[in-house]
Amino acid sequence: MATKLTGRVVFPNDPDYSEARTNLNLYRGKYPAAIVFCQDEMDVLNALKYARERDIPFRVRSGRHSYQNFSILNKGIVIDISEMVKVSVNTSSNTAVIDAGADLGHVYQSLWKYGRALPGGTEYSVGVAGLTLGGGIGYLSRIFGLTCDHLIGVRIVIPKGDNSAEIVEANKWKNRDLFWACCGGGGGNFGIVTQFTFQVHPIDMVSIYRVEWDFDQMEKAFDSWQNWAPFTDERLTSDIELHAKSQNLILSEGQFVGPKEELKQLIRSLLKGTRPRRIQIASLPFNKAFDHFNYPAGNEPSYFKRSGSFVYEKIPERGIQIMKKSLENAPNENASIWQQSLAGKVQAVSPTETAYFHRNALIAQEYNTTWEKGEDPKEFVEWVVALRKHMSPYTRGDYVNWPDLTIRDWPTSYYGENFDRLRKVKTRVDPMNVFNFKQSIPPFSH
Ligand SMILES: Cc1cc2nc3c(=O)[nH]c(=O)nc-3n(C[C@H](O)[C@H](O)[C@H](O)COP(=O)(O)OP(=O)(O)OC[C@H]3O[C@@H](n4cnc5c(N)ncnc54)[C@H](O)[C@@H]3O)c2cc1C
Incomplete structure (x- = not known):
């Protein structure tokens, strides 16, 4: 007997179709023929059987965050498991x-x-x-x-x-x-x-920091961060976001699983030789820290192009200058380059022990742009693509969770x-x- 779809199924004529089909990235949105919100494993099993029996293309979706919208498609079925949350x-x-x-x-x-x-x-x-x-x-x-x-x-x-x-x-x-x-x-x-x-x-209490610099400190702040963040005490993970020049903000944040006094000592190396305009350090329960790092705007659907790469060796002066120039010529103030420190326990596992290959990278690096509805995406997309290309001599490989269709050698790039x-x-x-x-x-x- 032919399998039927079970669960909460939303079709194009249903009032909740628009919300149901929309992913976080509005750029190149898709129009599926049906979205199956599975309530349990049997619904998932039935949805896959249903699609196979009728040779209907399908995609799998949970949090809707795929940069390239790989979790949705035109015409086929989206098998969505986001209502299974125990x-x-x-x-x-x-x-x-x-x-x-x-x-x-x-x-x-x-x-x-x-x-x-x-x-x-x-x-x-x-x-x-x-x-x-x-x-x-x-x-x-x-x-x-x-x-x-x-x-x-x-x-x-x-x-x-x-x-x-x-x-x-x-x-x-x-x-x-x-x-x-x-x-x-x-x-x-x-x-x-x-x-x-x-x-x-x-986990219980953690300490967090936030340091801000003006844009004219970009080279010094970034260089100081990259010489410190992947090598410091492994209880500390941090990032730095280099915003478009028009925002005048270079921002580094991090979380330390340890006391505030120790964190204060650790960030002295980051600050050395730079002129920060604001420094904040706080000790707080872990739940307040993850609340702090969750930027509500990042959870709202928007038009964006993002890409990234891994950094295995420190970025030399020439690479830093490329980033600076890109940020000076960014398409709008929301464009940014974001880096997160790796190493520590990430490196404790070998590149082939799990399918995640880039164990020895020091930094994961992202290039981000967002724009408004009605704006031509070309300039924003091109900014990301050009920056990626110009930074490629100083980067190696890409993170599969930041997929980008412009990466031609993606098999090696993601999986080595x-x-x-x-x-x-x-x-x-x-x-x-x-x-x-x-x-x-x-x-x-x-
Ligand atoms: C705002 C934002 C913040 C982010 N922050 C981080 C971060 O801090 N750290 C980090 O590592 N990454 C981060 N990412 C990247 C994120 O890890 C990837 O986008 C991830 O793939 C999202 O998964 P999802 O379930 O939300 O997305 P979806 O779009 O639902 O799915 C992503 C991919 O996984 C597949 N998939 C989904 N569910 C299943 C399933 N149940 N079984 C099998 N395959 C499935 C989909 O088919 C698709 O290919 C961020 C992305 C965004 C947009």
Whole structure:
């Protein structure tokens, strides 16, 4: 008997279609034929079977944050799991079972009730699914590692036979190859994750800092930050955002899992030789810190182009000058270059131990522009593309969670030496290439 769609299904004529189809990035939005908001694993299974039986293209969606909107499509079906959000915590084993539709805000708040943390990203509306499957970088990365480093196992719906689907578990004992691929191999490639089991950490008070400089301090502030942030005490993870010149703001923020007095000492090296205009340091409970780092504007749908790259060696003076020039000629005041320090525990895992390859990078770097409805995107997109190109002599590889269709050598760029192994997993799990989109991992037969 033909499978039926179950769950909350939204069609184009429904009043909530517009909200249901809209992702965070409004640039190149899409118009699916149906969006299935799955309520449980059976709905996910049915949705995949339904699409396969009728040969309908589909995409998988959780937090809607894909930069390139890989989680939506025109005409086909969106299998959305964002209404599956249960979180349960076991404080004696320090583990949490988290439904894959939960967003980070919900995950952090749920864990905090038990005084626990999962190292993840910053904005609340990012889906834990896309984040984890691509790696997961955030303000606890240097002390604890990436989100995917905390993964113990997944439940995942994968294709079966010609037209069917099945729910399997993947962990260190079962489906080991698939588990390895789920630790940084990127979302949407192998199946639909319905549940994650994570290791979590007890956490209580943390200290945070915020330092501001005028734009004329950009070169000094950036150089000081890059010489310090990836090498300082690994309990401290920090970032620096170089805003367009018209904003006159160079901003560094960070979180230290330790007392304020120690943090004060640590940031002395950052400040040395620069003229900051404002310095703030505070000690606060961890839940207040993740609230602080969640910028509400970052959770609102907007038109944007973002791209990024990894920095393996310090950016020399010539590279710093390229960034400065780009910021002086930015298309509007919202354009920025953002860097986050890595190393620490991120480097404690080898590049091939998980599918997340860029273990030895010092910095993850992003180029950002946003614009208003009705504005021509060309200038904004070109600014990002040109900056990426000009910075390429000083960068190596890209983060799969910051996908960019202009990256031609994306297999090596995202996955380095792990690409072939990912193709092997794909060939075993999804030989018919049922899960596919531009920049998805192809099986060997395709
Ligand atoms: C404002 C903003 C802030 C961000 N901050 C951070 C950060 O601090 N740290 C960081 O590392 N990254 C960050 N990112 C990048 C983020 O990790 C990626 O965009 C991530 O892919 C988002 O996942 P999602 O579930 O929200 O998005 P979606 O668009 O729903 O999905 C992203 C990809 O994962 C696939 N996918 C979604 N759900 C599933 C599932 N259940 N099973 C299998 N595949 C699935 C989709 O098909 C798609 O390919 C940020 C992005 C934005 C826009």
